[in-house]
Amino acid sequence: MPLIEEALDIRIAEFLPLRAKMQTTLERDMDFFYKVRTKEGEQLILHIEFQTKSDAEMLYRAAEYHGMALRRKRIPIKHVVVYLGKGIPKMQTQLPDTQVFTGFHLINVHNLDVSQLLASQVPEVILLAILARFPKKQTEVVLRYIVQRLRLVCHNPSELSRYLSQLFILARLRKLDVITAKIIKDMPITYNIETDYLYQQGMEKGLEKGMEKGMEKGMEKERLHYKEEKRESARKMLLAGIKAAQVADFLGLTEKEVIQIAEELRIS
Secondary structure: OHHHHHHHOOOOOOOOOOOOOOOOOOOOOOOEEEEEEOOOOOEEEEEEEEEOOOOOOHHHHHHHHHHHHHHHHOOOEEEEEEEOOOOOOOOOOOOOHHHOOOOOOOOOHHHOOHHHHHOOOOHHHHHHHHHOOOOHHHHHHHHHHHHHHHHHHOOOHHHHHHHHHHHHHHHHHOOOHHHHHHHHHHOOOOOOHHHOHHHHHHHHHOOHHHHHHHHHHHHHHHHHHHHHHHHHHHHHHHHOOOOHHHHHHHHOOOHHHHHHHHHHHHHO
16 A cells, blocks of 8 residues: 555555456447548547436446447547437536546556665565565575564564465565575564463453563564574675675664674684
């Protein structure tokens, strides 16, 4: 959604899912639907409807016909309604500009800035980093950092587990499911707060204190792992030839910390 909002320059307050499949039943065939050629040599579809009554739906029926015919014929289409009734028809004849289809916005995730995606606080945006463009030699580094960022922004283990499942699905699109599964399995992210004794006691008694202590314990454990994993990612990036300043900016470390890690690598 954040990417859609940016592309369309809108801000979405709420949305309601509609049926994915739209079944359309036309009440009747078009009155007159011919392919014609003008004297100037232009080819087009001519659609004519005859109405004895003013039909408030006529404009939208014509728009529906237009979409279906354009998909089949792919040449210009002209629509004409001949009114046979009495008086002045009250039918709307032109769609408002906001309802006219002129094309669609294209978001090519592969061309998005991987650093910008990883810097987001929105899990769904962070996930898209696996589909963005980055050097092949940085694949493992990027994947590890995606997992680290998800752990940082997710509010609980259940939420983290859900996004990791989505990450694995997206990894298949880039044929990175094997290495992604290995990284998820190897990284210490399996701490389950729901099995914590204090958490269970707090839930059973309806007290928040026990749950808070259990969460603090888990979060502290996560912070220690997260810090070490950032250092490990820095080592891999340095070995891949990435400059210290870029590593620091990418991982959110100070340049001094990265230089220290680089010096440790030289000693070893």
